[in-house]
Amino acid sequence: MTSADSRDPAPVETSRPSLSSTGQATFDLGLRMGGLVLAIVLVALLMFLLKPKSFNIDVGISVLRAMSSVAIMSLGLTLVIVVGEIDLSFGAMYGLGANSLAVMWILLGIPIYAALPLAIGIGALVGLFNGALVTWLRIPSFIVTLGTYNLLYGVSLWITKTSTFNPVYPPPGSEIPTAQLDFFTGLTASFGAHPISFEVVWMLGLALAIGFLLHRTLFGFRLMAIGGNPVAAQLARLPVTRYKILAFVICSMLAAAAGILDFSFIQTTQPNIGLSFTFPVFAAVIIGGASLSGGKGTVIGAMSGALLLAELQQGLALLSPGPHVQQLFLGFVTIGAVALDLALTNIRKRRAA
């Protein structure tokens, strides 16, 4: 072989080197992302045409705020789905994150600086529990996390004694130091000329971190491998058990973080918060192109899915055509996105054959 450009079998440097995905998958991803961006723009345009007056930058910012907790959880769920498992418990973990923090801080008087890492730590333990049952006892993750969902919700009800908490109005006998309250509300304080909550910054930061983890590190590479072919990964002696457990741990920790951030922003917590996030988060991840059979999924996709959902939710709230429209939309978008994906794959396969 004399030079790389004279012969075609020699792999030559392409103009856009992409290793993380195959040429075809890059194209697929482009198509998927293009479709998603198009949908996001179209929905925005539609809102603008229908209600030009209420369409301004502040609405856009409120969409970003509204999507942030769903987006943060979708990051964790993406990892679990990529490795070929399912987590149904993150919604309940969101609730437990906020409620355990409230109980430790407001009721038990543990300073927020300790209670906050402890609450996140509870998330890590829950993830460890899920992952250990899935890998060591080989119970299907669907069943394990369905159980954990109920367990966590039960614990939330138990420790809060089914009551609501607000650090600004602590129950009689408890006192919240102002410095701690300021620190807590400061987590999601708004800033700038058009007030934007710091929660959005947390979301973007976490998305960058998880994006790096999934798409740029050995950890992410092996998650993709394990999800793509678990048997081969086992035969090749990849650390399948450890990586699966880690995916569950990160997922639960992110859910706890999302619950705490929302608590900080809304300032109240109830025992049942988070449960209703379960399906929207799944929808976001799946609309974003992740495959439930594993080995496929991107952070940018999950984020876009979350954005589209929040946009629909906020826009439809503004237009107020009735609560049914939002649900119908969510249903169509979820099925439609995957159906479109499959149709395109089939067309391509037929062309290749």
Next chain:
Amino acid sequence: MNGGLEGVRLRGLHKRYGATVALAGLDLDIRPGEVLGIAGPNGAGKSTLVRIIAGEERPDDGELLFNGHPWRPAADWRRVAVVHQEPQLFPNLTVAENILVGREGATNGWPKLGSADAKVMKAFGIDRFADTPLADCTLATQQRAEIARAVARDAQVFLFDEPNSALTDEESDELFREMHKLAAGGRIVLLVTHRLGDLFEHASRVAVIRDGQVRAILEGDALTEDGIAEQLVVGRDGETNVKTCAGIDRGGGSLVSVNDWSHAAAFHDIALDAKPGEIVALVGVEGSGARELLRSFAGLESCSGAIKIAGEKGDRAQRLSAYVPATRMLSLYSNFSVAENLLVRLGSPEIAGVGMALKKKRMRQLANEATRRFLIRAHSVSQGIRSLSGGNQQKVAIAQALNCAPRLLLLEEPTRGVDIHSKREIYRLLRDYVGADNTVIMFCTEVLEVYEAADRAHVVVDGGLSRQIVVGDYPHVESLATEISRMERHARDDGGARRQL
């Protein structure tokens, strides 16, 4: 009788999968009342033929006649029964329900066993399991249920596809008795198996398939185990013998040594040594324990005994080996590109640096090097793995294992379903690899592969290892095939004698 109109008649069957020709104008007559054996090396078209007769696959061209009438097995599935090594039944239903499924009749209620069905079950000796869930029955009972199910629906064509590879000797004797009963009842019976002894003992005629055609039909005096063994390997052009230093003793110690190596079920008391620079073949049929033995060297089966590789013992030794399964499905990642597939077994520091961050440039460089070194034909390393040809996929699978620099490479049927050109290249790669003072141990079911690639071979029968065969001592592949089939027969006879004592 009526001039060959009876039975199944296949004429000019053609079938291709992409670029691979599976059947190239196959002609075959199967008469009622006989057991017709089918033999052929892997990739000869045997399984395609079975799938076509079973109606799972349609030929591209050619005709099938049943008693003189054109026949489409896919539409006429009730007439055909396939008895697999693993029964294709419903494990959650009882044996009786399994017999009934698909013929429930006009009832809307839970179907009941008719008297005819009960009689069939009795005839096959499974009536006492009628209410047992199939999953709780032994494999032999499940196979009987499968046969009974077919008899109950009055199937006429019975395909036994490697039926006894997971059965005990007594169980397979009984299975074959049922098979002969079916044939004696005027049904059409095909027996497809790798075990030449079974073909010799149970088939009245044996059709040898090579390259998608029937190349020989052995019957009468011509039907012997050696005869079949020779037919399986003759007429190969362009044999790809690449041995340059075959069997040369370079002195020095062995790289791999295994002693008192036993497994709970598959094999026992194995002692094996292999030197650097050597390719050793373990020859055995499915169920002989050879596959498990190979996997055990990589630590994938739990075993007792001593293993030593390049001075290391136990787990640390097994870490110096890399295993490549027979099916590419078990080593390749369809969601990954060629590059990612090549590098997936690597870790830090080869492809990842500080904070586990992937070294993308280094990865691309390594992947490009590997495609050149392992002669993988791809337009780009970022192309999807499934867009490569089978031979190139196999090279990726082997390269993936070699990339983590093992001292011992463990291969299962390394050139199964691979074109002749890629095959030659794969053998050359293995030669280069052992040339650097490494060792290859491979599990083979084909004598030709042993002849072309290996320096030494051991035959594995019933979990025991034969004495070694030095491949270089055999002038042509036929003589090696005869020797291997002879050793298999002896080992079996010895085993049988031991059991009778």
